[in-house]
Amino acid sequence: MSDSPMTREFIAPLALLLILLAGSSAAAAQDDMVWREVEPNNVVFMELQEGRVIIELNPVFAPKTVAQFQRLVLSRFYDGLPFYRVIDGFVAQGGDGSDLGELSNVPLIDAEFEIDWHDELPFFSVQEPDLFAPETGFVDGFPAGRDPEAGKVWLTHCPGTVAMARNDDRDSSRTDFYIVIGQAPRYLDRNLTVFGRVVEGMDVVQRIRRGPAAANGVIESDLERSRIRSMRLGSEMPEAERLHVYVMDTSSKPFDRLVDDRRVRKHRFFVNKPPRVIDVCQVPLGARVTK
Amino acid sequence: MSDSPMTREFIAPLALLLILLAGSSAAAAQDDMVWREVEPNNVVFMELQEGRVIIELNPVFAPKTVAQFQRLVLSRFYDGLPFYRVIDGFVAQGGDGSDLGELSNVPLIDAEFEIDWHDELPFFSVQEPDLFAPETGFVDGFPAGRDPEAGKVWLTHCPGTVAMARNDDRDSSRTDFYIVIGQAPRYLDRNLTVFGRVVEGMDVVQRIRRGPAAANGVIESDLERSRIRSMRLGSEMPEAERLHVYVMDTSSKPFDRLVDDRRVRKHRFFVNKPPRVIDVCQVPLGARVTK
Numbered sequence: 240m241s242d243s244p245m246t247r248e249f250i251a252p253l254a255l256l257l258i259l260l261a262g263s264s265a266a267a268a269q270d271d272m273v274w275r276e277v278e279p280n281n282v283v284f285m286e287l288q289e290g291r292v293i294i295e296l297n298p299v300f301a302p303k304t305v306a307q308f309q310r311l312v313l314s315r316f317y318d319g320l321p322f323y324r325v326i327d328g329f330v331a332q333g334g335d336g337s338d339l340g341e342l343s344n345v346p347l348i349d350a351e352f353e354i355d356w357h358d359e360l361p362f363f364s365v366q367e368p369d370l371f372a373p374e375t376g377f378v379d380g381f382p383a384g385r386d387p388e389a390g391k392v393w394l395t396h397c398p399g400t401v402a403m404a405r406n407d408d409r410d411s412s413r414t415d416f417y418i419v420i421g422q423a424p425r426y427l428d429r430n431l432t433v434f435g436r437v438v439e440g441m442d443v444v445q446r447i448r449r450g451p452a453a454a455n456g457v458i459e460s461d462l463e464r465s466r467i468r469s470m471r472l473g474s475e476m477p478e479a480e481r482l483h484v485y486v487m488d489t490s491s492k493p494f495d496r497l498v499d500d501r502r503v504r505k506h507r508f509f510v511n512k513p514p515r516v517i518d519v520c521q522v523p524l525g526a527r528v529t530k
Numbered sequence: 531m532s533d534s535p536m537t538r539e540f541i542a543p544l545a546l547l548l549i550l551l552a553g554s555s556a557a558a559a560q561d562d563m564v565w566r567e568v569e570p571n572n573v574v575f576m577e578l579q580e581g582r583v584i585i586e587l588n589p590v591f592a593p594k595t596v597a598q599f600q601r602l603v604l605s606r607f608y609d610g611l612p613f614y615r616v617i618d619g620f621v622a623q624g625g626d627g628s629d630l631g632e633l634s635n636v637p638l639i640d641a642e643f644e645i646d647w648h649d650e651l652p653f654f655s656v657q658e659p660d661l662f663a664p665e666t667g668f669v670d671g672f673p674a675g676r677d678p679e680a681g682k683v684w685l686t687h688c689p690g691t692v693a694m695a696r697n698d699d700r701d702s703s704r705t706d707f708y709i710v711i712g713q714a715p716r717y718l719d720r721n722l723t724v725f726g727r728v729v730e731g732m733d734v735v736q737r738i739r740r741g742p743a744a745a746n747g748v749i750e751s752d753l754e755r756s757r758i759r760s761m762r763l764g765s766e767m768p769e770a771e772r773l774h775v776y777v778m779d780t781s782s783k784p785f786d787r788l789v790d791d792r793r794v795r796k797h798r799f800f801v802n803k804p805p806r807v808i809d810v811c812q813v814p815l816g817a818r819v820t821k
Contacts, residue, residue, distance in 0.1 A: 426804040513717040
């Protein structure tokens with residue numbers, strides 16, 4: 240299986256096996272996976288010195304934050320800014336503009352921690368309860384939590400989650416954002432505005448230069464910081480050159496099968512059958528990028 | 531707090547605050563943390579092209595595997611071998627020696643998935659139940675799961691976990707190992723032999739070259755693979771030059787406070803108090819390395 244650490248002699252025959260076990264792994268499932276194209280306006284191409292990262296913005300959960308982020312990208316605000324606070328296993332934080340001078344022309348954003356649940360939201364439930372939420376699942380490809388009693392839904396903190404930093408005031412986000420690079424810090428759910436996720440290039444994000452633990456991850460020397468070369472919206476590209484980004488349709492049957500095959504491990508490799516549970520942050524979500 | 535993404539103006543005053551809130555973060559807790567020195571025989575210095583990684587071996591949970599791994603290190607078996615299968619967000623797998631010829635002189639190792647619980651094991655419980663286990667906690671610095679009814683304890687799959695790959699046969703591990711580099715694949719618990727963990731250098735491990743998802747992470751070209759320059763046991767270093775590795779004493783009061791402060795988030799930053807739970811794989815475990 241592609242999601243188990245098998246010794247090498249087993250990997251080759253396994254490639255064949257995978258074709259038979261449709262849905263048993265992300266790789267196999269992609270053969271019949273249903274893909275959704277991300278609206279070019281919600282695609283961010285972030286070029287780092289380390290390579291290209293593709294982010295999908297989520298205006299359903301964070302309309303104000305996404306609108307401001309899109310404006311900042313269009314105005315080239317982030318181009319050249321560094322990741323100044325990077326804690327291995329936790330977050331890479333950047334996009335602070337205070338070195339560029341007065342930020343009072345960039346408004347603070349109201350908190351967008353969660354939204355009201357409504358029937359049109361395609362919530363695909365995978366776990367109930369989860370350690371940190373009454374229910375978890377996916378909404379349009381984003382890992383999410385739900386509290387049916389309170390009628391609230393929110394995007395969860397998983398590896399690759401993109402969210403706004405803030406200070407103690409809940410409505411104090413402005414430009415500074417972070418990407419989760421380690422084990423899901425789910426205790427942050429509903430306390431910060433998640434507004435996107437990395438759909439391609441987490442390997443690139445993992446190469447961002449870390450800061451010292453003793454300094455709380457802050458890298459003092461600007462020269463030693465990884466830097467954002469540019470950020471562009473997909474919609475900025477001329478149509479002829481435009482890259483199209485596709486993500487898994489998490490409301491589709493093939494995705495459902497993929498999750499089921501992770502919940503119930505039928506392969507004989509699993510000599511001790513794992514509990515039939517799903518960690519919403521541990522389901523591999525593929526993406527495809529084409530011209 | 532060091533474990534929250536705050537905007538920059540808040541990080542500086544926070545450094546002061548942290549001294550007052552002893553135990554509120556890994557960084558602060560280290561001031562009064564109790565440290566345990568890792569026996570030099572159980573320390574592995576793995577030099578990659580990307581930098582130095584320090585692994586602690588665990589002979590209590592995996593005595594046979596550790597004994598064989600130590601022999602392989604001493605015989606320089608791993609020096610020069612690549613990480614040939616690397617899946618971003620999952621595992622970096624290496625140490626396969628089949629290119630070097632016949633491996634029949636390296637014995638297969640019996641599975642060591644779990645051990646019997648006994649009173650002398652210093653199991654520090656943090657969560658009951660956890661999504662994947664009746665109980666989780668720490669044993670001598672290692673994240674662990676426990677089933678009190680079955681009387682079993684095992685090391686869990688967390689980021690930084692070092693374990694042996696195998697094929698479908700449970701007793702088929704030999705030399706091939708993997709390091710977890712993404713969200714904890716807890717469904718592998720009790721199905722593979724965990725025998726160590728990275729105590730320093732996960733930032734280095736995160737720079738290991740990834741393989742293509744379509745090829746199940748396997749990097750075909752040997753030239754493109756990250757390579758192990760050398761592996762040495764701490765006990766191989768002459769005493770005068772020896773590096774001493776210290777890890778948090780997870781049975782100590784300061785560690786207990788650190789976990790408590792993560793479980794009950796008192797800081798006003800948390801406008802929505804998170805559930806009072808602990809993900810055993812999301813507790814930062816510090817290490818200190820000195821001459």
